[in-house]
Amino acid sequence: MSQGLSPNLQHLETSATIAISQEAKRRRAAGEDVIDLGAGEPDFPTPSIPADAGVRAIREGKTHYPANEGILELRAAAAKHLSLLSGGRPVNADHVVISNGSKQSLFNVCFSLFGPGDVVAIPAPAWVSYPQIVHLTRARPVLVPGDPEWSLKVGVRDLERVVPGAQGLILCSPCNPTGGVYTHAEIKAIAQWAVERKVWVITDEIYRRIHYGPGPAPSFLDLPDELLERVVVIYGVSKAYAMTGWRIGIALAPGKIAKAMAALQSHTTTGANHPAQFAAAAALGDERVEQDVMRMVAEFRKRRDLVVGRFRRDLPGVEFVDPLGAFYFFFRVDSLGGSSGTEFCTRLITESGVALVPGSAFGDDRYVRLSYAAATGDIERALEKIVGFAKKLGD
Ligand code: PMP
Numbered sequence: 001m002s003q004g005l006s007p008n009l010q011h012l013e014t015s016a017t018i019a020i021s022q023e024a025k026r027r028r029a030a031g032e033d034v035i036d037l038g039a040g041e042p043d044f045p046t047p048s049i050p051a052d053a054g055v056r057a058i059r060e061g062k063t064h065y066p067a068n069e070g071i072l073e074l075r076a077a078a079a080k081h082l083s084l085l086s087g088g089r090p091v092n093a094d095h096v097v098i099s100n101g102s103k104q105s106l107f108n109v110c111f112s113l114f115g116p117g118d119v120v121a122i123p124a125p126a127w128v129s130y131p132q133i134v135h136l137t138r139a140r141p142v143l144v145p146g147d148p149e150w151s152l153k154v155g156v157r158d159l160e161r162v163v164p165g166a167q168g169l170i171l172c173s174p175c176n177p178t179g180g181v182y183t184h185a186e187i188k189a190i191a192q193w194a195v196e197r198k199v200w201v202i203t204d205e206i207y208r209r210i211h212y213g214p215g216p217a218p219s220f221l222d223l224p225d226e227l228l229e230r231v232v233v234i235y236g237v238s239k240a241y242a243m244t245g246w247r248i249g250i251a252l253a254p255g256k257i258a259k260a261m262a263a264l265q266s267h268t269t270t271g272a273n274h275p276a277q278f279a280a281a282a283a284l285g286d287e288r289v290e291q292d293v294m295r296m297v298a299e300f301r302k303r304r305d306l307v308v309g310r311f312r313r314d315l316p317g318v319e320f321v322d323p324l325g326a327f328y329f330f331f332r333v334d335s336l337g338g339s340s341g342t343e344f345c346t347r348l349i350t351e352s353g354v355a356l357v358p359g360s361a362f363g364d365d366r367y368v369r370l371s372y373a374a375a376t377g378d379i380e381r382a383l384e385k386i387v388g389f390a391k392k393l394g395d
């Protein structure tokens with residue numbers, strides 16, 4: 001960042017995932033044929049039940065300032081929903097805070113918990129915004145490299161080795177950018193370590209419903225209460241409910257932290273978009289919307305199979321993480337003529353018209369991320385181009 005700006009912004013860079021989507025849009029507007037598999041944004045319309053509830057809320061005049069911590073209807077719906085996903089465990093609606101997107105929820109929790117001198121562990125590869133958000137608190141993010149033999153996940157041994165004195169840990173499962181999913185036993189082991197070490201765990205479970213195993217992905221909320229005293233769960237409607245533009249995020253935090261997060265946003269955004277909160281409450285509280293979610297997840301699964309099948313068949317030497325959740329495919333490009341992720345993506349968009357995100361955005365530039373949250377026809381066309389380009393590089 002340029003001189004003259006506050007030291008608060010000394011590490012700030014624009015989000016690479018967002019910058020790549022904008023670049024794809026700019027090229028398209030200039031007449032280029034660009035397929036965007038960069039952005040992680042469902043291509044489905046918002047299901048009609050939440051969409052109608054949002055419109056109705058506007059018509060009914062729910063257009064004034066909302067309750068600071070979120071409307072009761074949504075906090076109750078979120079608590080009930082999270083409870084149902086974890087076998088009916090009690091979830092206290094008073095501990096739910098609604099924000100303008102889970103990105104803001106993440107910012108609020110990090111800003112409430114961390115500050116100068118603190119270290120926050122982030123398993124890598126990691127979604128681009130985690131280190132940036134930690135930097136904004138003036139704490140220090142430390143990337144903990146995931147094990148390539150283990151879907152790039154980390155275990156207690158990795159955490160002990162790299163960050164024994166961390167104050168916080170941000171874990172993402174199902175993972176953006178890898179599609180890897182932590183098992184119940186893996187989550188439990190990390191939770192036990194965090195309790196022993198008095199580490200705050202921020203568990204980003206926004207992709208929990210987009211899981212290709214049985215039921216929702218394993219969650220910290222499946223653990224007993226004594227392992228949850230320092231755990232903040234981040235959830236949201238953007239991904240599974242195709243509601244990215246409504247900007248609603250959900251956090252479930254211990255009471256004191258929930259209060260701090262609400263107080264913080266009372267001075268920044270006042271609260272989350274009021275009518276959008278009614279839309280989100282309708283999404284989480286209606287069995288018919290669950291059918292919509294299942295249909296979308298089934299479609300994501302088909303697209304995942306398409307991508308995996310094509311790579312296995314046509315690029316058998318290219319390693320990738322087995323995608324078990326979310327809608328990302330993370331593959332290694334350094335075997336292709338020694339290319340870095342950045343070179344691969346820069347040349348791919350220019351020479352073949354496909355936008356992907358280089359692994360540098362996530363802390364490992366040996367890889368590239370492909371988002372299959374896009375129309376099947378676009379994925380098929382893009383795969384044709386990616387395979388052709390990769391073969392050319394590998395020759
Ligand atoms: N966490 C992860 C891992 C994400 O991929 C995203 C997507 N932008 C978010 C949080 C934020 O989502 P939103 O702010 O739209 O709720």
Ligand code: GLU
Binds near residue numbers: 015017128176
């Ligand atoms: N989370 C999505 C992605 O990783 C959307 C863009 C963003 O917010 O980073 O592509």
